[in-house]
Amino acid sequence: MIGPWRKKIQDERAEVVIVGTGAGGATAARVLAEKGIDVLMLEEGPRLHTKNRPRDIIGALSSAMRGAGTQTTAGLAPMPLMQGSCVGGSTAINSGIIWRLPEDVREDWIKNHGLAPLLERSEMDRIYETIEDELEVETTGDDVLGGNAAMMRRASDLMGLPGKSMERNAGRCEGSSQCLQGCPNERRRSMDVSFVPTAQRFGARLQTLRRVDRLWIERGKVVGVLGSVMDPETRKPEARFRVRAEHVVVSAGVVHTPGILLRSGMRGMVGRRFQAHPGAAIVGQFPEPVRMTFGATQGYEVPLRHLGYKLESLSLPPELLAARLPGVGKEWQKRMGMMDHYAQWCAQVRMQAKGRIYSGPGGAPIAVYEPTSDDLRKAQEAMVLLMRMMFRAGATEVYPGITGLPEVLTSEAMLDEHAHRKWKRGAIHLVASHLFGTAVAGHDPKQSVVDPTLTSHKYRNLSVMDASVFPTNLGVNPQHSINAIVWRAAELLADVRKRSKAA
Template identity: 30%
Template sequence: MKGSFRPSNPAQLDADAAIIGSGAGGASVADVLTAAGLSVIMLEEGKHIPSSAASPIASEAISAAWRCGGVTSAIGRPPIVYAEGCCVGGGTEINSAITQRADSALIEQWRKLNKIENFTPDELTPYYERAEAAVNASLTPGPLGRATDILRQAGEALGWKVSDLKRGQRDCKGANRCSYVCPSGAKQSMAVTLLPKAVDCGMRLLAQTRVHKIRIEKGRAIEVLAQSRAEGGPALSVRVKANMVFVCAGAIHTAALLRCSGVHKRVGDTLRFHPTIKATALFSEPVDAHKSRPPLAAITEFMPDQRIGGSVFTPGIFGLSLAEDWKNRGDLMRDWRFCGSYYGMIRPRGVGSVRLIPGSNGPVVTFKLVPEDWTALSQVLTRLGQALFAAGARKVFPSITGHEGWTSPDQVHEFWNKPLPKQATNLMTIHLFSSCPPGEHRDVCAVDSYGRVRGIENLFVADGSLIPEAPGVNPQMTSMALAFRVAEAALCHSPRERARSASRDRNQEDC
């Protein structure tokens, strides 16, 4: 990407604004600021992976674009595996580009709960529309393949609502490599859309540059301290002075960076996931899920609290999913063309945290499921099993280590009235948010209604960290909408007004 560079010597840079992170949040902020004519420097820990360099091999692709090869997990009982992008474009490079808005009733609930100013469905609509236009959110024409038809067939058989899913795409080729980096550039990730636009407007993008601290003095973010390191090369110091600093590193690393910079109050205390349980379905006829796009329909009968959908499926990713119980599931690789991978997702009541421990290589993430979450997981797994048998599955294997699998729809009610085995249940998520919720409820909210960190005049959060609770849908559109909103507010509110507000915050914290 033109404008993406790494300094050859230690660098001291200046700009109107510094943006930390290049995913959905950071790219949206850059779009607003560069359009207003500001000089912008963006710092991204990961490398830039052009579409032409995207590997078709699962292990190589995941190693290149996913943080820690996709094997990070939150400590809990059980641990929950989560995935984060670590490349230019962030999580938008490894997700399926599904575009959904948060439910209007939830938005109203969040507004009242956190006392968020100017935060109604109508007030957020223009920001959602801007996000959808940026990625060309649209339905995919033509046949979508058996993997999608299975969900539609299940909904029809059971009388459950099924919704077609829009994606951020332009002329999708159906390569089914969404969890890698799209090889054709058809997936409208940030590296294809807003980032090149911002670079064309003069933004400087430093890839492979990890920010380790924001220096804060007298209620202002004074300097961003980072190191730039190419593979095999020396680490070079990068220091950026900016009038405004936007932290857009994702729900986990935004909270971790703020805490590392001395900002602790209510930061990283309210992390939320979408705990997700999967099931593998074996059919009598070939599904050939690898030949079509990811399933572009979802069972939405039980939303926003529960949702049933389908996963990206390639032989490599399928093999990785079976590895959680290879002893009992490895034989399914022989029948991989007859298999599909599906999931049930819940909105949890449990809460996680992000903390720093001296000597650790990264933030420590914990998440505690509460009894209501286990009930919801049991329900959604039962409904997932019902759906797959209704669509003609011959056998269904829930993501529970040692489970022999179900061979008839009568068996799927096994866990309806009893909890899942905590030690054997394998949970994961790709949706992370809520570590820095906004609002004027000071006992809960880490930032104000417009993303400004309390007590600091020119420091803002603008990514999925701001989503007040789990939205029950893919969070990218909401992350972008809130980031647009934060950036516009930062431009509209005068520095003097922000300084007065920061001073009030500090005085109230001292009381």
């Protein structure tokens, strides 16, 4: 992970250096730059301009996702951890689903983790409204819902479930169904087309292909960051750089933020309390065309937080859909010949398991995470419900993709035969895209890494501003909560810097 030191060192200076340009880093940059602070944003990945983003899935994964989407947890049943690795971070590959921080979570964080300074209700409301306005948050309209989401709505209505069209940061969505590859019309206001350029307009600087390896620490004080300049083609280190800064904000995401802190010698709670919303998807074949090619990539959801999960429509590009269709040879080819007849829905489970990020060979972070038996029970319950919904909506074939179940289910009665048997851990192909913890915030330095203003307990000129600071998972999509909490923390940091300058 720590690249070979070659060539000349490139030196930079900034008042505040921000590591990462995802939901956390871009928001911090946008707020601090507006307050007149000299900000330098560092991004490990490239800046992908909309016109140049590859539309084929291999090109899209290779250019925008960490490890081309192959990053996983360690263990015998590895779970893919989907994270963006380009300007905008994971917001450049997600579906822009917007949920405010649930009130029960807010109360828990105030009561049990001392985060009152960050989560004062009127301040949060003010910030939510500003963000929702700037990111064009709106409810997905019927005209861009698309067949996949509409089919899920049909099932939800028939079964009396509390489904609804999603709120997304894509108010002018045209239904291109290409959120993963990058919205071709920039309707989804991911950070690369919203807060990053806004921060730049306020004077912030952006350097891409700069991987921060560790904090630069002198005489027990953080004085900046040290890292590698990455080759744009190979993404391997080709030179080194260092940035001297008065304050460092680490926003490298839940896996790589603790990686940087661990490589810098920080211990204690760093890397601990790693949590997620792992999920899995079900595909169904319908007699009428569904047409995932059109509509919001994700447009409809059935939130069932009280049961510990949330169901979502999730349109897939054909390259990924193909692998979810059963069979090989002629059988597979026949199913692939009717690609417009499939729907895919997924479940996101609010799991209670807590994993950990370790520092592996060469300092590369290793994620260890295993769902509990109760987590697996919830995942099974959610997926059985999804399959039932598929049949109620009229599916003629449902593909569970679960070991031990038939590859193809053709009726609800057939589902019932298998629904009650307990599924094993390795039977479900879980994927985690919502990650939390690993540098949690709290008032107790023994139980947390940063304080309630997201400033490090150990180094007072170091902040962590991303979902790493979340003490628990949420049960809803996290982007908006990251945006809002970081916004507030950046305002508090700007006040501190203003006071220190005045002094």
